[in-house]
Amino acid sequence: MPTDAAPCSPNETVTAHYARHGDLVERILATLPAAGGDPAKPEYAALHQLDQFHLGGPVATRELAEKAEARGLPLLDLGCGIGGPSRMLAAEYGCDVTGLDLTEGYCATARRLSSLVGLGERTRFVCASALDLPFAQGAWNVIWTQHAAMNIPDKARLYQEVARVLAPGGRFIMHDIVAGPGREPHFPVPWASTPAASFLLPANEIHARLAGAGLMEDWWHDNTADALTRIRESRAAAASGEPEPPGPHLVMGPEFLEMRRNLARNLEEGRVGVVEAIWRKP
Numbered sequence: 389m390p391t392d393a394a395p396c397s398p399n400e401t402v403t404a405h406y407a408r409h410g411d412l413v414e415r416i417l418a419t420l421p422a423a424g425g426d427p428a429k430p431e432y433a434a435l436h437q438l439d440q441f442h443l444g445g446p447v448a449t450r451e452l453a454e455k456a457e458a459r460g461l462p463l464l465d466l467g468c469g470i471g472g473p474s475r476m477l478a479a480e481y482g483c484d485v486t487g488l489d490l491t492e493g494y495c496a497t498a499r500r501l502s503s504l505v506g507l508g509e510r511t512r513f514v515c516a517s518a519l520d521l522p523f524a525q526g527a528w529n530v531i532w533t534q535h536a537a538m539n540i541p542d543k544a545r546l547y548q549e550v551a552r553v554l555a556p557g558g559r560f561i562m563h564d565i566v567a568g569p570g571r572e573p574h575f576p577v578p579w580a581s582t583p584a585a586s587f588l589l590p591a592n593e594i595h596a597r598l599a600g601a602g603l604m605e606d607w608w609h610d611n612t613a614d615a616l617t618r619i620r621e622s623r624a625a626a627a628s629g630e631p632e633p634p635g636p637h638l639v640m641g642p643e644f645l646e647m648r649r650n651l652a653r654n655l656e657e658g659r660v661g662v663v664e665a666i667w668r669k670p
């Protein structure tokens with residue numbers, strides 16, 4: 389860990405936020421019975437309640453995959469986390485997926501989970517920064533990302549890298565949190581313990597940087613209202629005494645509950661928003 393004498397770089401601050409949870413595979417296997425799974429024989433379908441770290445979880449991933457018509461394609465998943473969306477795209481949509489993430493421990497967890505559920509051949513995981521992609525120009529036809537750009541300070545560089553490694557006609561499919569019209573978010577949130585790891589831009593500035601990287605908009609959707617509806621529904625279910633469904637909070641520990649509450653409050657108060665989009669390299 390960096391000391392006071394050596395201040396954290398943005399990358400170190402981000403990986404420290406994500407990397408402090410010990411052996412996640414052990415924790416997920418221990419949590420599996422609550423998600424209807426068997427730790428001795430883990431199956432992909434039980435995992436996906438626990439391994440998708442974005443608003444809407446597996447439902448949002450499926451909706452975006454349908455919209456993107458990603459079926460059967462080789463795909464790069466930027467900021468893949470512990471590989472939940474990558475595994476879903478491989479298992480349910482027949483994609484051959486390369487996940488890339490800055491946090492070494494998440495890549496190792498992603499590999500072990502994929503191998504445990506028999507998806508080791510159709511998913512692989514690379515530890516690298518989305519700001520310096522280890523791929524040749526034009527290497528990919530489909531690049532996918534969910535909830536990673538909010539940890540990345542240099543959005544112009546991020547989208548330039550996406551544009552560089554996309555083949556002509558290739559598509560960039562994104563689902564991200566953006567700055568809302570309200571004031572600064574309440575912290576901690578699921579992607580940042582403090583403002584030092586959070587780099588939100590308003591939707592119009594994200595749009596301008598994507599266009600500035602030479603990409604063309606195919607589809608742009610403000611998903612904030614849908615995210616709020618889902619959050620209100622889960623609150624109503626909790627208030628009526630329904631048991632909380634299994635989710636990443638079981639894996640990430642009790643501090644995740646406060647992060648999730650703050651995210652809901654930030655959405656309610658217009659401090660953050662949610663955007664989904666598909667862009668194309670001309």
Ligand SMILES: C[S@@+](CC[C@H](N)C(=O)[O-])C[C@H]1O[C@@H](n2cnc3c(N)ncnc32)[C@H](O)[C@@H]1O
Pocket residue numbers: 402403406439440441442466467468469470471472473488489490491494516517518519533534535536539540578579
């Ligand atoms: C909120 S998690 C989302 C993970 C995954 N996309 C999902 O939806 O389950 C954000 C992820 O982005 C990764 N990340 C942050 N900055 C990154 C960067 N510069 N390059 C690659 N990955 C990054 C983090 O390590 C973390 O795993």
